[in-house]
Each structure stands twice: as C-alpha cells, then as structure tokens.
Amino acid sequence: MRKTIALPIMILAVALGYVLGWTMKANSIDTDKWTPDTINIYAKDKTMELTAASFPDLYKKVTRLIVFDELKKVAGGEPPVSADDIVEMKKNAIEYVYNKPISIQMSDYDGNVKTIKFTEILFPIYDNGETPVYIRTTDDVYLFLEHRSSLQWMVKTI
Incomplete structure (x- = not known):
C-alpha cells in the first residue's frame, strides 16, 4: 500500500519541481537560506513529509527542481x-x-513597505492553468506572493 501511494506523490513532486525549477532559476548567493527544512507533498488526500534525513534522494530532487x-x-x-x-x-x-x-x-498599493516574516511557501496545483504561490507568515496568515506557470500539463503528461 505504501508503494502505491508513494509513486503518484513522487511523480507529482517531480512534475511540479521540473516546471517550477524551469521557471525559477536561482541567481542568489545565499540559496541555503531558502532551502526548506521540510517539504510537504499533498496529493489525493495523502501527505508525504520529506526531509534531507528521511528521504535524501527525493528531497534533493525536489529542492533541485x-x-x-x-x-x-x-x-x-x-x-x-x-x-x-x-x-x-x-x-x-x-x-x-x-x-x-x-x-x-512587502509593499502595499499605497507604497508603504513593511517587513514580513514567513515560515512556509505553498505551491498549490490547479486544473485551471494558474499556479499561485503563497507564504505563511509568523502571524499564521497566508499571503499571495506571485503567479507561476501552470503545472497541470506536466502532471498530465507523466
């Protein structure tokens, strides 16, 4: 049962990683700051938690993609x-x-700038073609960050 659940989740992670990695190339010197401590993959009412220690190969693949x-x-x-x-x-x-x-x-529409601290980045996958990215602040609020290219075509091809 574990293998049947893990395979679709891994395929989803690789597909999402490929598209996001392709659209978001790292150009920062301090990339370790943005390397996640944990990666949660949500698919088909299942959750898979990846860390560098628990699933080192899959964790590396996702963070590279x-x-x-x-x-x-x-x-x-x-x-x-x-x-x-x-x-x-x-x-x-x-x-x-x-x-x-x-x-x-983060600046608002009036040009006011405030410092936001966050602990999570959420990459939802939609059928309608948009892939918004959200951050979860330390105040437990989710804020929209930006839009990304659709990931659904990649999931369907695999």
Whole structure:
C-alpha cells in the first residue's frame, strides 16, 4: 500500500519541481537560506513529509527542481487567504517549510513597505492553468506572493 501511494506523490513532486525549477532559476548567493527544512507533498488526500534525513534522494530532487529565488522585496496588498481556501489548496500542493522565519519586505498599493516574516511557501496545483504561490507568515496568515506557470500539463503528461 505504501508503494502505491508513494509513486503518484513522487511523480507529482517531480512534475511540479521540473516546471517550477524551469521557471525559477536561482541567481542568489545565499540559496541555503531558502532551502526548506521540510517539504510537504499533498496529493489525493495523502501527505508525504520529506526531509534531507528521511528521504535524501527525493528531497534533493525536489529542492533541485523547485528553485525559489531569494526575494528581498515584493509587491503586496492582496487580502489574506481564508483558512477554508488553504484547506482546499492543500489537497493538491507542495509546501516548503522553514524552521527559522525568513524576512522579506512587502509593499502595499499605497507604497508603504513593511517587513514580513514567513515560515512556509505553498505551491498549490490547479486544473485551471494558474499556479499561485503563497507564504505563511509568523502571524499564521497566508499571503499571495506571485503567479507561476501552470503545472497541470506536466502532471498530465507523466
């Protein structure tokens, strides 16, 4: 039973990683800061938790394929995402989890800049072609970060 669950989850992780890695190439010197401590993979009502110690090969593959550029400042202003929406997103997603908060600056529509600390990056996978990226702040609020290319075509081809 474990092998039948792990295979679709691994295929989903590789597909997501390939597309995100292709669209987000690392150009930062301090890439270790953005390397997750844990990767959660959500698929078909199952969750798989990856760490460098528990699944070293799969963890390395996912972190090499899903490269997230270190951001210093981003545009914000979007309202927080509801808890119900997050539950729905986590039915089919990959999540990077950090033990230590990461700080970025976020500006709102009025140009006001504030420092945001976050501990998670959520990459939901949708059928409708968009792949938004969300961060979970230390205040337990999910904020929209940016849109990415669709991952669904990759999942369907595999």
